[in-house]
Amino acid sequence: MxxxxxxxxxxxxxxxxxxxxxxxxxxxxxxxxxxxxxxxxxxxxxxxxxxxxxxxxxxxxxxxxxxxxxxxxxxxxxxxxxxxxxxxxxxxxxxxxxxxxxxxxxxxxxxxxxxxxxxxxxxxxxWMQYLTAYGALVDIAGLRRGEAVVITAASSSVGLAAVQIANRIGAIPIAVTRTSTKRHALHDAGAADVIASAEEDIRSRLEDMVGSNGVRVVFDAVGGPIFEPLTAAMSPGGILIEYGGLSPEPTPFPLVKVLTKSLTLRGYLVHEIIRDAARLVKAKAFILGGLADGALKxxxxxxxxxxxxxxxxxxxxxxxxxxxxxxxx
Structure with missing residues (x-):
């Protein structure tokens, strides 16, 4: 018993x-x-x-x-x-x-x-946080050294794992959080920059950070109205990976941006990695390696x-x- x-x-x-x-x-x-x-x-x-x-x-x-x-x-x-x-x-x-x-x-x-x-x-x-973030950023998006990645709900466990994984790769994690309350904590956690979505214009802030070429990878747990400014700041051929749905508001489909920029909007569950033995082996190796070298905490x-x-x-x-x-x- x-x-x-x-x-x-x-x-x-x-x-x-x-x-x-x-x-x-x-x-x-x-x-x-x-x-x-x-x-x-x-x-x-x-x-x-x-x-x-x-x-x-x-x-x-x-x-x-x-x-x-x-x-x-x-x-x-x-x-x-x-x-x-x-x-x-x-x-x-x-x-x-x-x-x-x-x-x-x-x-x-x-x-x-x-x-x-x-x-x-x-x-x-x-395992949940690092497998989820690894599967999206590394396995699916192929995040590269030196490129920016936008991470929403950044103060969640998965958001923080994504920040750490981006830094381990040598990418530039841009954290999006609702208010500026957690700004300093996110910087301390490794975010290169932080956007408070309820207080700042997401599109203009991202354009200031990455320039007119836009950001290729967006990792989003929120959905809702945030889709419009996120896709507006993405680069041609970019990919937005959606793994949540925290917003209670409807999520618009940004048709014009998707068409003109050839964007990929992709739903994602960590089960994709867990049920695939070969992909799971690679994910475990990356995560255990990051834990060993101190990049993942x-x-x-x-x-x-x-x-x-x-x-x-x-x-x-x-x-x-x-x-x-x-x-x-």
Missing amino acids: ARAVRFHRHGGPEVLRIETVDIAPPARGEVQIRVRALGLNRAEALLRMGTYIETAKFPSGLGLEAAGIVEAIGEGVSGFSPGEAVSIVPPLSMVQWPAYAEFVTFPAEFVVKHPPELGFEAAAAI PVIARTFPFEEIVEAHRFLESNTQFGKIVVTI
Whole structure:
């Protein structure tokens, strides 16, 4: 028996409950982990509210990231031993493989030995943010040394990961955030420049930074009216990669800009990388290399104990955090 977070109906953070559940031994090809820390993601709040791309089956677990110690291994698993420190690559289904629990069981291909010096809190904040940013900027856009990249929702964990990855490549990360409140923190986090979208004209600021040629790569989690000034400041043949939809307003299709500049507007989910074994191997190598050389450093906004999972979700929905929210067990 072990404690796990579950919910029996859709709703706000208050629907989350800590319940005692049975623990099955790991099946063939699986690894069982004693969890020490969880990384929170907006996707989990969406599943809880009933607006995620996956449908909950009540009572439902949730969670995409965890770090801990190998408790047991199933038949046919090699490369792992009980007692080793590991972390979890986000699975394709958090309903099937939920991470919010004292003990979790995952297919071995989703389990990674992270650098032990990271500690469990940092290790629980690795894979979703860095895989998402790597897949967009490196795998899809082919971001190059010396070129600018626009990163919206830059103070989120994925936004900060994108800033770090751009710097590791030698690109120039331009952070877009709603207000100037986080301007200094974003500069300190490695942003070459910062635009406060509610206070400044995005198009004119970008044109001042990159000139009339425009920016080739835009990494956007917001959508909505911001599409117009972003595409207006893009270079011919540029690519805008959309991985979110934070804006509650409709997203216009910038037809004239797309046509005259031959722009690519591309939707993206990190599942593209996770379900492709060859691409995932390259992504892991890049991320582990960045962690080893210090270019990639998870930014922790705040930690909560497991017993305060409801408060952690309330903080997640406050949109005031700078970096990753972590829950410790």
